[in-house]
Amino acid sequence: MSGGVDSSLATALLVRQGHDVTGAYMKNWINEEGIIGHCPWEEDITDARAVADQLGIEFHVVNLMHEYRERVVKYLLEGYQSGITPNPDVMCNREMKFGVLWDWAKERGFEAIATGHYAQKGSSVPGSQFSVHGSRFTGTNSEPGTVNSELDSDAIYRGADSNKDQTYFLAMMQPEQARIAQFPIGHLLKPELRDQARELGLKTADKKDSQGICFIGQVKMEDFLRNFVPDSPGPIVDLEGKVLGQHKGLHLYTLGQRKGIGVASPLHKQAYVAVAKRPEKNELVIAIERPDTPLLWARRCTLTGISTTGLPLTGARTLNAQPRYRCPAGLADFVPLGEGRASLIYHKPQRALTPGQICALYDGDRLLGGAFFESISYD
């Protein structure tokens, strides 16, 4: 229970279904002296506890601050320092919610972890439709593929609310984690969820949705990083290597970014976009955004650290690959290379594929797993 409306209603639904439920809040990060990042954790704990009290269930605050630093913040800072783009929200699910929190829960005899994620679990009824609600997701360019029927009840599907679907953040979960995960609100649209929370009189029914990175609250990633990664100015160059300006540190820019580059475009209504980082020269490469801008669009890439939520992806196949949150999944040919790596060839060029970012792999609306972009080829 994060203190938000989604996990509040998820808990209420489980209680109503007759499960033996305990609420838990993970304390990952507090606003220590000198460290920027406002996380309204005290208010969140108060709200989560109030909902637990209202539902008549036990409630625990689990202090995982040390583990969070070790498993998420370290990965985040090391990633930015080495010039790649990490995704702490994806790692938080694998390492924290379904990692150390699951260890904590297992030790105490719990059988599952439920969250307020917009995602759905399947059901293994041979020869019949999956029990998931018809996904109202429209962002997928899906084609039917092979289905491993014996794992269907543990399979994770996109949330019914296409605008809220959070399966991208679950892409790096392991089979054991997918097995014990429950998503009680994944069949609902957000307005329906708020209506139900109001009907039940939950304190959090009208609480504003949280924004941004979970542990740094409303603070921009850029401001957070400033406190940990020293500024490291270097040249901003164009595709021909001409110096156009100075950047403050490669970690402060994202590939595909147009705002905040600080170099005025000479062309009316045509913006510069960050197309590459060259850590060895500390160069940020920018170009005018066009449908065919070199280094901005690519079809071929290599994935590493492949992780699957069910059976391993052993054979070559076509699947749907989502290169970032809030971006449609594109059809792609996936060819395993061994040792957790694969080649991925999109059928259509994708904008700003980014080393280090997570690529979530789907078969239609079913989450197969995820991987890190290792390298991108431009041809």
Ligand SMILES: Nc1ncnc2c1ncn2[C@@H]1O[C@H](COP(=O)(O)OP(=O)(O)OP(=O)(O)O)[C@@H](O)[C@H]1O
């Ligand atoms: N600090 C936390 N302690 C326990 N569970 C958490 C915590 N943060 C997030 N979660 C769980 O992960 C889910 C997704 O987290 P996210 O930060 O995306 O929240 P959200 O979608 O805004 O949901 P909510 O409305 O419940 O805050 C939450 O619904 C909750 O079940």
